[in-house]
Amino acid sequence: MNITEFVIISAILVGIGIYGLVVKRNFIKTLFSIEIIVNAANLNLIAFSKFNPITSSAGQITALFSIAIAAAEVAVGLALIILAYRLYNDVDVKEFRRLRG
């Protein structure tokens, strides 16, 4: 396999993630979409780190950072989901129509 295939796959994954964010109304699916985008970036980072003629481990380190960051972010997201479920008994974004202007 060469580098182009990895880049194309990760671009497709980013596309899927953005599609999910725009189209899906369920908040848990929204979280999945965000994870897909972050992991597409991680795939890119690791592939570049492996195939780059200038060998550097910076890409792998960045990927580790981004995994940790995404985990922290998802933890907060899940807390917000639990709170929303207690308030609305649903996790559907379409319930959120209180704020309109």
Added chain:
Amino acid sequence: MDFNTPILVTIILAVVGLLMPVIDALRRERISNKAYGIAASVTLAIVIGVIIFNILTNNTSNIILTNSVLSNDLFGAFFSIAMLLVSIISTISSIDYMRKTPNPAVYYSLMLLSSIGMVLIAYSTDLVMLIAAWELMSIPTYVLAAFKKRDPSSNEAAIKYFIFGALSSGLLIYGISLVYGISGSTNITVVIQSLAHIDESLSFIALLAIVTFAAGFGFKMALFPFHMWLPDTYEGSPTTVSSLLAAATKKAGFAAAIRVIVIGMSAFSVEWGLMFAVVAVLTMTIGNLAALTQKSLTRMLAYSSVAQAGYILIGLSVAPYSDLGISSAMFHVMNHAIMKSSAFIAAAAAIVSISTVNIDSFKGLGRRMPVTAIVLTISLLALAGVPPLNGFWSKLYLFTAAIDASSTVTWGSYLALAGVLNSALSLGYYGWVIRKMYFEPSTSEKVKEPRIILGVLIFTLIFMVGFGIYPTPLIEFSSLASPIP
């Protein structure tokens, strides 16, 4: 003594920020909201003191590019001071505003942790540091926006903010991965050097990286296609938190954008100036038009904040063609931080005293809450750019920069014209609020104004009027701190 300001600031804020919830959990009797608020405010004041001391003793360089992760430069110091001033304003006001809310220790701790993120964004010269700091700033603010647990609109605000914030950081990581692929490094200096000699076949990927960076930062800066979350979030979250979001985290977006896009990408010759100019005009116009029809003060301020992002973007878009570009944008960043937080804190005072921010119920506020009404009036006029207030000078500099750039690019003068027309438009809705407060009679009684918030409001009033009459120190500071690409 040789120390590194960003690291020292991080240590001070992190120690206090992490100790507060621990102390709260260990002690049996409740410590009052006030004690935590004062502790957090004093810490922020000390940190601002450290940064100013470091500037005065000339420990700060104005070299913007280094090979290290954090650079102790004037640019970072400038943005840190602007954002920490907003943090301290929001923190002190929270003592009154969040009086009845449970878990004060966690609230102030999150404020301090978010401030660390802002400071580190301002100083970071490495993309990995930048993304880590970006998340350190954002994640506490998601929680802060949802801090009123029983209030569904606070939760809704936080969820909308979370979705867009998470998307923005996802896009940023993707942009970093592309830049890393091109240059083999995440250091901004190395990235610039390799973008300057980029292979023709890779230029598409470089362009994609710029677009993802612009989108990622654009969500925080509330630029035109990415501004939908902002009015809902600012209206629903606690007003002191909205002040932090509008005036501080947004500025962090600009700090990062100047570091990465303006300095970083200027090596890569793409016409991003025109792209930014178009976005600037759209952002201003849409923000101002939407603000005209709002009934709630916080929502109106949110749309006006979108419009102000457009003004600041004028400075960034003319940066390659005019030396004034970045320094005028930074001057407006500092002024806007104070003006906007002042307006939001005045709204917070209205919530504490008359528990509404509906503009219709502001009738006769000039007599019911005299100090709040005066400060709100002054900050709205400053936002509109009325002389002799500080907002006037920074807008003047921004439009001068745009006209200065028109000798190289033809769209410069149109950009200045659009800015002037938008300022006139914005006076429409600001003037409407002022008219409601002073020229419409009300039968209601005079109410008690929250005392600590009044102190904060008087400070911002002095800042706005003082630097309006004598703006030279701020102008000099921003031009010293601005990196010339």
